[in-house]
Amino acid sequence: MSDASYRDAIFSTPLDRVARFSFDEQVVACFPDMIRRSVPGYGQILGMLGLIAGRHLRHGAHVYDLGCSLGAASLALAGQLPPDAFRLTAVDISPAMVARARETLATECPQHAIEVMEGDIRSLDYQPSGMVILNFTLQFLPPEDRESLLARLYAALEPGGVLVLSEKMIDPDERDNAWRVERYHDFKRANGYSELEISQKRTALENVLVPDTLEAHHARLARAGFPRSLTWFQYLNFASLIAFKEA
Numbered sequence: 001m002s003d004a005s006y007r008d009a010i011f012s013t014p015l016d017r018v019a020r021f022s023f024d025e026q027v028v029a030c031f032p033d034m035i036r037r038s039v040p041g042y043g044q045i046l047g048m049l050g051l052i053a054g055r056h057l058r059h060g061a062h063v064y065d066l067g068c069s070l071g072a073a074s075l076a077l078a079g080q081l082p083p084d085a086f087r088l089t090a091v092d093i094s095p096a097m098v099a100r101a102r103e104t105l106a107t108e109c110p111q112h113a114i115e116v117m118e119g120d121i122r123s124l125d126y127q128p129s130g131m132v133i134l135n136f137t138l139q140f141l142p143p144e145d146r147e148s149l150l151a152r153l154y155a156a157l158e159p160g161g162v163l164v165l166s167e168k169m170i171d172p173d174e175r176d177n178a179w180r181v182e183r184y185h186d187f188k189r190a191n192g193y194s195e196l197e198i199s200q201k202r203t204a205l206e207n208v209l210v211p212d213t214l215e216a217h218h219a220r221l222a223r224a225g226f227p228r229s230l231t232w233f234q235y236l237n238f239a240s241l242i243a244f245k246e247a
């Protein structure tokens with residue numbers, strides 16, 4: 001691949017002031033390593049996206065990969081489905097991510113009809129689509145913007161269309177939540193992150209990544225129009241949901 005990825009060491013040295021987490025050049029350079037060492041089940045979710053698309057997409061349907069970062073979800077679909085199976089628009093607000101994603105997707109799957117757009121997913125004109133992927137993206141939008149986006153995505157989905165929503169989550173029960181977070185930190189330690197890295201990243205993500213409970217996600221999806229949603233994957237405090245539009 002043309003996008004060399006470095007080991008994530010962003011929070012490894014003590015910082016006087018921990019800045020708000022942002023998807024800048026520094027994060028882009030180590031993002032594949034960061035997300036794989038930080039999101040339990042990330043690889044399994046990606047693998048399943050292609051299988052879900054294979055089952056739910058009508059031939060040639062359009063797909064959105066929203067908050068695509070380096071295009072991993074788009075790549076996963078292209079790896080599992082032939083070029084004529086779907087068309088895809090990948091969107092991200094970070095110019096550094098978009099530049100890298102464009103390069104990677106053009107190199108890795110030149111036969112597939114994949115367009116990479118720089119833009120804010122809250123203000124896009126959505127075209128009719130068979131599948132929408134929000135893989136760890138909704139959690140970065142201000143909570144007050146989430147429902148209206150989901151309602152617009154519901155409206156853009158064709159009958160029988162699906163939305164896949166993967167998120168970091170919180171548990172409504174304080175003790176259960178504490179247990180999940182502690183085991184999540186164990187997961188990070190086991191993946192080579194130090195106490196300093198874990199605590200500085202936690203500070204950087206405060207008020208930037210705002211997680212919801214699974215109950216809040218399902219209720220919001222219902223209010224946005226989806227008659228049915230289910231949690232198909234969960235690993236510690238990370239989960240993936242699928243929401244269906246009636247056929």
Ligand SMILES: C[S@@+](CC[C@H](N)C(=O)[O-])C[C@H]1O[C@@H](n2cnc3c(N)ncnc32)[C@H](O)[C@@H]1O
Pocket residue numbers: 023035066067068069070071072073091092093094097119120121122134135136137140141
């Ligand atoms: C955790 S990453 C997503 C990971 C990616 N979907 C994957 O599967 O590898 C979140 C991404 O959402 C993007 N993002 C955040 N707010 C956005 C917005 N309003 N519009 C578009 N992209 C946004 C960020 O720039 C970042 O690249």
Ligand SMILES: O=C(O)C(=O)C[C@]1(C(=O)O)C=C[C@@H](O)C=C1
Pocket residue numbers: 034035038039136168201202205209
């Ligand atoms: O490191 C964490 O605590 C995370 O929540 C991981 C997480 C995410 O969930 O999106 C946060 C920021 C990076 O984009 C990669 C992964």
